[in-house]
Amino acid sequence: MLNVRHLNKTYTVGSNAYPVLKDLSFHVRKGEFVAVMGPSGSGKTTLLNCISCFIPHDNGEILLNGKDISGLPEQKMSKIRNRHLGFVFQDFMLLDGLSVFENICLPQVIAKRPIVQMEEKARRLCRLFGIEKVMEKYPAEISGGEKQRTAVARALMNQPYIILADEPTGNLDSRSCKAVIDAFLRAKEEMNATVFMVTHDSYAASFCDRVVVLKDGVIHTELTHKESRRAFMDELLDVLRELGGDSDDDE
Amino acid sequence: MTMNKVFKKLRGRNKKQYQLLAFCIFLSVLLVSAFSFMYFGPTVQEFLPEGGDTRKLANLLLGVTAAGCCIFTVYASTLFFRQKSREYGIFLALGEPKKELKAVLFTELSILCASTSLAGILCGIPVSYLIWKLFELFLVSTSRTGYRFGMGGFLAGILFALLLALLLGVTGRLFVSRTDIMDILKAGQKTETVKEVKPYILPLGVGLIAAGIILGSGLQIAAAYLFRRLIPGTNLFYLLALAGIYLVLLSAVSQSRLGRNKSKFYKNMVSVSMMRFSAKSTTRNMCVIVLMLFSCIFSSFYGMLYTTTAQTASGGLRGFALHYPAREDQITQADIEDTAKKHAVTLKDFCEGDGANLVISYKATDYDDGKYIDVDKKEAKLALFLSCEIYEALTGDEPDVPAGSYKTVTPADYKENIWDHTDGLYAAANPDTGENLPLSFGGTLTAGSIYAMSMPYAYVINDGDYASLTKGISPDYAEHIVLFDVTDPDSSYDFAKDLYGQYVSHAGDISLHIGNYDAWEERLCLKQGEEYGYSPKPDLSEDIIDDWKYGPAFAIITKVDSLQLLSIYVMLCLYIFIICLSAAAVMSYVRSVSIAENNRTLFDNLERLGADVSYRDDILKKQLSRIFSYPAVLGCFLGFVFSVFMTWTNDRRFTADEITTLMIILGVIVLVLAFLYGVYYFSRAAARRIVGL
Numbered sequence: 001m002l003n004v005r006h007l008n009k010t011y012t013v014g015s016n017a018y019p020v021l022k023d024l025s026f027h028v029r030k031g032e033f034v035a036v037m038g039p040s041g042s043g044k045t046t047l048l049n050c051i052s053c054f055i056p057h058d059n060g061e062i063l064l065n066g067k068d069i070s071g072l073p074e075q076k077m078s079k080i081r082n083r084h085l086g087f088v089f090q091d092f093m094l095l096d097g098l099s100v101f102e103n104i105c106l107p108q109v110i111a112k113r114p115i116v117q118m119e120e121k122a123r124r125l126c127r128l129f130g131i132e133k134v135m136e137k138y139p140a141e142i143s144g145g146e147k148q149r150t151a152v153a154r155a156l157m158n159q160p161y162i163i164l165a166d167e168p169t170g171n172l173d174s175r176s177c178k179a180v181i182d183a184f185l186r187a188k189e190e191m192n193a194t195v196f197m198v199t200h201d202s203y204a205a206s207f208c209d210r211v212v213v214l215k216d217g218v219i220h221t222e223l224t225h226k227e228s229r230r231a232f233m234d235e236l237l238d239v240l241r242e243l244g245g246d247s248d249d250d251e
Numbered sequence: 252m253t254m255n256k257v258f259k260k261l262r263g264r265n266k267k268q269y270q271l272l273a274f275c276i277f278l279s280v281l282l283v284s285a286f287s288f289m290y291f292g293p294t295v296q297e298f299l300p301e302g303g304d305t306r307k308l309a310n311l312l313l314g315v316t317a318a319g320c321c322i323f324t325v326y327a328s329t330l331f332f333r334q335k336s337r338e339y340g341i342f343l344a345l346g347e348p349k350k351e352l353k354a355v356l357f358t359e360l361s362i363l364c365a366s367t368s369l370a371g372i373l374c375g376i377p378v379s380y381l382i383w384k385l386f387e388l389f390l391v392s393t394s395r396t397g398y399r400f401g402m403g404g405f406l407a408g409i410l411f412a413l414l415l416a417l418l419l420g421v422t423g424r425l426f427v428s429r430t431d432i433m434d435i436l437k438a439g440q441k442t443e444t445v446k447e448v449k450p451y452i453l454p455l456g457v458g459l460i461a462a463g464i465i466l467g468s469g470l471q472i473a474a475a476y477l478f479r480r481l482i483p484g485t486n487l488f489y490l491l492a493l494a495g496i497y498l499v500l501l502s503a504v505s506q507s508r509l510g511r512n513k514s515k516f517y518k519n520m521v522s523v524s525m526m527r528f529s530a531k532s533t534t535r536n537m538c539v540i541v542l543m544l545f546s547c548i549f550s551s552f553y554g555m556l557y558t559t560t561a562q563t564a565s566g567g568l569r570g571f572a573l574h575y576p577a578r579e580d581q582i583t584q585a586d587i588e589d590t591a592k593k594h595a596v597t598l599k600d601f602c603e604g605d606g607a608n609l610v611i612s613y614k615a616t617d618y619d620d621g622k623y624i625d626v627d628k629k630e631a632k633l634a635l636f637l638s639c640e641i642y643e644a645l646t647g648d649e650p651d652v653p654a655g656s657y658k659t660v661t662p663a664d665y666k667e668n669i670w671d672h673t674d675g676l677y678a679a680a681n682p683d684t685g686e687n688l689p690l691s692f693g694g695t696l697t698a699g700s701i702y703a704m705s706m707p708y709a710y711v712i713n714d715g716d717y718a719s720l721t722k723g724i725s726p727d728y729a730e731h732i733v734l735f736d737v738t739d740p741d742s743s744y745d746f747a748k749d750l751y752g753q754y755v756s757h758a759g760d761i762s763l764h765i766g767n768y769d770a771w772e773e774r775l776c777l778k779q780g781e782e783y784g785y786s787p788k789p790d791l792s793e794d795i796i797d798d799w800k801y802g803p804a805f806a807i808i809t810k811v812d813s814l815q816l817l818s819i820y821v822m823l824c825l826y827i828f829i830i831c832l833s834a835a836a837v838m839s840y841v842r843s844v845s846i847a848e849n850n851r852t853l854f855d856n857l858e859r860l861g862a863d864v865s866y867r868d869d870i871l872k873k874q875l876s877r878i879f880s881y882p883a884v885l886g887c888f889l890g891f892v893f894s895v896f897m898t899w900t901n902d903r904r905f906t907a908d909e910i911t912t913l914m915i916i917l918g919v920i921v922l923v924l925a926f927l928y929g930v931y932y933f934s935r936a937a938a939r940r941i942v943g944l
């Protein structure tokens with residue numbers, strides 16, 4: 001589904017160049033739930049922003065469903081973001097002036113899709129993620145977990161090829177965190193959604209099928225979820241400890 | 252790194268916020284002081300009658316302008332404070348004492364206020380001069396209309412700047428005292444609570460507007476004509492209309508219900524959501540813009556009204572009319588002809604004759620004790636009577652009045668007012684012999700020049716009746732009338748001035764009476780031992796003698812002189828027009844920019860959700876166009892309706908002139924709208940830059 005090949009990204013500040021992503025290659029299959037971990041400053045957010053083309057990369061290829069999406073004109077890129085990419089961010093990025101239901105509808109409103117199906121689908125997603133009770137409320141009136149589940153529902157609205165999530169659980173307590181991870185798992189099971197998630201949280205990462213560990217812009221290791229979740233998590237913690245990173249959590 | 256350095260660096264980073272506030276202070280002080288420099292200057296002050304309508308209007312509009320300027324500056328300051336709140340919250344959280352922050356804030360504010368106000372006042376001088384000069388290009392300019400600088404303007408400008416500083420200080424104080432770390436940090440973060448607008452707001456608003464207009468103006472008129480009584484304070488009902496405007500705008504700006512038209516709801520969903528946090532303040536802002544535009548249209552209407560009255564004032568029968576006590580040793584026909592020759596003016600339709608002042612008994616309407624009452628004025632005053640023969644000689648019309656009746660002389664196009672009635676007269680008497688003759692109304696005659704010679708009217712009676720009534724009358728009551736025209740009125744100004752001077756120099760004591768003087772009334776008063784109120788004498792040494800019973804009516808002089816006076820009025824109106832319009836433009840601009848600032852993250856988010864440039868642009872456009880179009884349409888519409896209303900209530904009809912005036916007002920409205928469209932275009936470009944389109 002998502003195929004990244006030989007991706008390079010260098011930030012230039014003044015006359016200094018800081019290489020952040022160095023010849024990065026990996027692959028995410030359809031219906032897979034993949035996490036990216038790594039110490040702070042290893043380039044995770046940069047990677048995600050490159051994939052969504054919010055920032056341009058230097059060279060390399062980003063293939064979404066087999067098509068290279070880098071360097072597209074604004075209009076086409078917007079269309080791809082709207083139809084084929086779903087976003088979930090750490091700071092929620094819900095529009096404060098729209099109710100939960102309206103926020104969820106937003107991607108299809110932007111795409112000017114037929115209303116009846118849109119409302120039907122938004123309601124179904126609300127039910128799926130357990131937020132139908134707060135549907136008419138505004139972001140200021142709901143909890144962090146509910147906000148993030150709203151964001152997940154919104155990301156799924158157009159049935160994207162892939163959901164890109166940057167620390168979706170970063171601002172949440174452990175129970176809300178679990179609710180959001182459950183939401184991703186549901187999306188994967190019921191809608192066969194593909195999820196690519198950056199996280200610091202090894203608990204959250206332990207629910208994934210696969211974890212890519214970044215260090216200084218290159219892939220340090222890749223771990224696959226084989227046995228129990230508990231064992232996978234211990235394995236993750238070991239790798240992170242070895243990296244000397246700042247992974248900040250237990251259950 | 253000292254604290255001062257930190258503040259300095261932050262100031263550098265937040266230059267935009269300071270610039271906006273500084274610009275608003277500068278502009279308000281500039282507008283108000285430019286107006287006051289002109290308004291309090293001797294040119295305008297000498298022209299405007301003390302306590303007159305125009306002075307009241309100018310004061311009112313100065314007040315509106317000042318209030319409007321205060322509102323948008325304070326509004327800009329709240330934006331400034333809000334943007335500062337996050338910074339301050341962090342300082343407080345890090346343990347910087349509130350006192351220090353307060354000191355820094357108020358020092359910054361005072362410096363900003365003082366310097367920008369000073370700049371505003373100083374720039375006010377050339378600006379008011381330039382605007383004045385601009386108008387002089389279009390209007391009759393003489394030595395009397397030259398720009399003269401008023402020191403009073405300084406005082407007004409400074410007072411206004413102080414008021415503004417005080418208001419900003421109060422807003423700043425409120426901001427600091429409310430500042431509690433948690434509040435501020437939360438406000439800095441984005442999630443705001445939505446205050447939804449209830450669905451009943453729109454009908455309520457429409458109802459209030461209607462009620463306000465009906466009660467405010469309708470009640471007044473209805474009361475005057477039905478109950479013959481004035482109700483004090485009905486003007487306060489207009490406040491209802493204002494509240495109504497607020498509610499209508501509020502619902503228009505921020506309301507959208509998921510009603511029958513779902514696709515429209517979703518199409519407008521995002522742009523409406525932008526207003527959910529600032530609907531109230533935006534609407535207040537828009538109301539002020541509506542008021543500004545209203546004042547704008549209304550002042551141009553007022554200016555037009557003056558211009559057209561200047562033209563209609565000359566609608567008499569003859570261009571030159573004289574009347575004076577027959578005993579007066581006045582200029583003769585020969586004098587007039589000589590003067591005409593001297594000025595190469597050709598006379599035509601020259602004729603003269605005598606009328607008599609008789610005591611009249613008549614019915615009229617009076618206003619007493621808050622009530623209109625019918626009064627029977629028996630043998631109350633004098634009025635001018637002409638015999639049919641003389642009337643025909645003077646005017647060329649054959650009046651044909653049967654014995655025992657009279658005809659009332661009116662100007663062309665006459666509409667009765669509430670006080671006097673053309674058929675009110677029922678008897679006339681000889682003031683010396685007491686000979687009384689009952690008379691009945693026989694219709695009206697049209698001769699503006701003669702109408703103007705007597706109050707309430709001049710009357711024409713049958714030759715026989717005239718002879719019997721004037722038998723034995725003393726020559727004191729006889730009045731000599733001279734009417735003529737010239738072949739080319741427009742080049743007769745010098746002739747008219749010369750003649751006027753001769754007439755004045757011939758005027759003796761018996762001609763020296765003010766307009767309301769009535770010999771009979773004086774006699775009655777003195778008999779009762781009371782003092783007579785209209786005995787003061789007019790001052791003939793003045794250039795234009797306003798209030799003179801026997802003043803010559805020379806249309807050309809009235810026209811030219813009043814045109815100069817009017818040009819002052821018109822200039823004042825135009826000035827107010829410009830100030831109001833620019834205030835409205837600035838306020839709309841500030842609003843647009845702040846909306847863009849407040850919604851920067853929203854546009855970011857939309858980009859991430861895949862809304863392309865044209866979609867985002869569309870949303871911005873929808874929002875901004877609403878901010879411009881609603882107040883523009885509403886303000887112009889109300890201004891126009893009010894103008895129509897004023898024209899009608901003046902005399903309960905529309906003359907051709909009035910219709911022309913209203914048409915021109917429509918033209919002005921089109922220009923105003925075009926100008927606002929330009930401002931909209933400009934604001935939209937600025938807003939687009941802010942949200943990164």
Ligand SMILES: Nc1ncnc2c1ncn2[C@@H]1O[C@H](COP(=O)(O)OP(=O)(O)OP(=O)(O)O)[C@@H](O)[C@H]1O
Pocket residue numbers: 011012013018020038039040041042043044045046047
């Ligand atoms: N706009 C930028 N300009 C210059 N350098 C940048 C920019 N954004 C990020 N960097 C640098 O790139 C490196 C990677 O940043 P990135 O945000 O991708 O890290 P991250 O892995 O997401 O970290 P964290 O886990 O803390 O979020 C960092 O060293 C950062 O300083």
Ligand SMILES: [Mg+2]
Pocket residue numbers: 044045046
């Ligand atoms: Mg990051």
